[in-house]
Amino acid sequence: MIIDSLIDKIIQMNNPTVMGLDPRYEFIPDEIKNNYKDTNEGICQACLAFNQKLIDSVCDIIPAIKPQAAFYEALGLEGMKILKETCQYAKEKGMFVILDAKRGDIGSTSKAYAKAYLEDEEYAVDFLTVNPYLGSDGILPFVEACEKNQKGLFILVKTSNPSSDELQNLKLENGKTVYETVGNLTEEWGKNFIGKYGYSSICAVVGATHPAELKELRQKMPHTFFLIPGYGAQGGKAEDIALAFDENKMGGIVNASRSLMLAYNSDLWKESYGAKKFAEATRAEAIRMRDEIVNCIQEK
Numbered sequence: 001m002i003i004d005s006l007i008d009k010i011i012q013m014n015n016p017t018v019m020g021l022d023p024r025y026e027f028i029p030d031e032i033k034n035n036y037k038d039t040n041e042g043i044c045q046a047c048l049a050f051n052q053k054l055i056d057s058v059c060d061i062i063p064a065i066k067p068q069a070a071f072y073e074a075l076g077l078e079g080m081k082i083l084k085e086t087c088q089y090a091k092e093k094g095m096f097v098i099l100d101a102k103r104g105d106i107g108s109t110s111k112a113y114a115k116a117y118l119e120d121e122e123y124a125v126d127f128l129t130v131n132p133y134l135g136s137d138g139i140l141p142f143v144e145a146c147e148k149n150q151k152g153l154f155i156l157v158k159t160s161n162p163s164s165d166e167l168q169n170l171k172l173e174n175g176k177t178v179y180e181t182v183g184n185l186t187e188e189w190g191k192n193f194i195g196k197y198g199y200s201s202i203c204a205v206v207g208a209t210h211p212a213e214l215k216e217l218r219q220k221m222p223h224t225f226f227l228i229p230g231y232g233a234q235g236g237k238a239e240d241i242a243l244a245f246d247e248n249k250m251g252g253i254v255n256a257s258r259s260l261m262l263a264y265n266s267d268l269w270k271e272s273y274g275a276k277k278f279a280e281a282t283r284a285e286a287i288r289m290r291d292e293i294v295n296c297i298q299e300k
Contacts, residue, residue, distance in 0.1 A: 001195030002126055002152045003203065003225055006096050007250060009063040015290045016245075016297070018064040018098060018227070019282075020257025021054065021086060022071045023047035023079075027261050029275035044075050048082040054261065055090050057279035058286045064096035064126075066227075066255055087124040096126045098154065098227065104131030104138045114145035127152040129205060129227070132182050136189075143189055143202060152193075152201035155186045158217060160207025160230030179213065183221050190224060197250060199225040206244065208236025208254070215243040218251060226252035232259030232289070238296040245297045254293055260285055 010016050025033075025043050028050045035049070036042035055065065065086075072083035087097045103113040110130075117125050130142050132155050142153055158168055158179040168179040176184075183204065190202030200223050206214055208230035218226070226244045230236035231254050244252040263269050263285035264278035273281035 001193060001201050002146075002150050003193070003199050003201040004195035004197060006063065006126070006152075006253070007195075007197050007199065007225075009096065010250075010253065013061060013063050014294060015061060015063060016252060017062055017254045017256065017286070017290055017293065018066045018096075019054065019058060019062050019260050019286070020066045020068060020100070020229075020255050021051050022068045022257050022261070023051065023075070023082070024071060027258075029264060029278045031276055031278065040076060041078055044078040044082050047075070047079075048085055050261075051082070051086045052089055053279045054282050055086075055093055055095065057283040058260075059090070059093035059095055061283070061290065062095070062286055064098055064253065065090045066098040066100050066257070068257070069099060069101035084123050091124045097124055098127040098129070099123065099125040100129045102129050102131050102156065103142075104134055106134060107137040107141055110134075110138050111141040111145075114142045118142065118145040118151045119149055125151070127154055127203070127227075129154045129156065131156050132185065136185070139185075139189060146193065146201060152203060154203045154205050154227040155182070155189070157182050157186060157204040157221075158206045158210055158213045160209045160236065162209075164207070164210070179217070180220065183217050183224070186224055187221050194223050197248075199223055199251065203227060205229065206252075208241050208244075211237075211240035211243055214240065218244050218246070222246075227255060228252050229255045231293075232256045238292045241293055242296040242300040245300065249297050249300075254289075256289055259289070 036046040072079040117128050170178050186204050190200030193201040203225040206226045208228050264281035269281040
């Protein structure tokens with residue numbers, strides 16, 4: 001099971017974190033921008049160079065990257081090319097790739113999405129985020145592709161954005177919330193994918209910005225591994241994140257994007273490193289983040 005391989009890597013590095021890579025041109029320091037023309041192709045190449053430098057800076061301490069597909073798609077065909085190259089580069093460096101694309105549609109369309117990202121090796125993706133709003137017939141094609149190709153999913157259950165309550169916290173006639181219902185379905189979809197650590201390769205996205213729900217879902221979803229967004233720039237705290245982990249200190253991987261990509265411009269690191277040493281700043285923040293989260297998990 002691919003979830004076992006991911007957990008093995010987390011244990012080996014003692015680091016349950018993942019670096020988000022969202023190629024926004026304004027994030028890229030002039031040290032890189034100045035090497036490329038101000039054209040779409042030049043912008044894409046600058047984004048790729050930035051990604052590769054960040055991967056180089058943390059590949060020995062962070063087990064995975066999480067590219068956000070939308071930012072690459074916004075750059076057109078050249079953007080999709082650098083998505084492919086970013087994923088392949090991370091794999092060459094020994095990192096797992098969680099593609100944050102939030103796909104989900106009617107069965108035939110989901111099957112096509114699954115083929116694109118989980119069957120073909122074009123993008124070198126290990127896990128894909130998916131949207132369960134269409135129900136089982138929108139999810140099962142992805143599940144089937146995972147079984148066929150030893151891949152994994154992260155299904156949106158309780159997301160970190162402020163307005164997630166508008167739908168996900170609604171109470172159904174049976175008294176359960178929408179997010180609880182999706183959590184139950186996720187456990188069911190994943191029951192045949194449980195590996196040696198007791199977790200399934202059919203996983204869930206549960207945000208750090210909703211600690212009460214995070215704690216509740218860990219109890220109700222004992223076999224579901226969590227991708228936990230919301231740490232850092234969105235306000236999620238390490239002590240809240242610890243609620244997602246079980247008595248064996250396992251159960252999740254924590255995402256940070258802006259706080260790692262823009263570490264060079266943060267109050268904590270800009271004087272020590274600044275834009276000229278952006279990669280060193282990202283590494284320093286990655287180590288600080290790792291230590292803070294691991295310490296909170298251990299103290300739980």
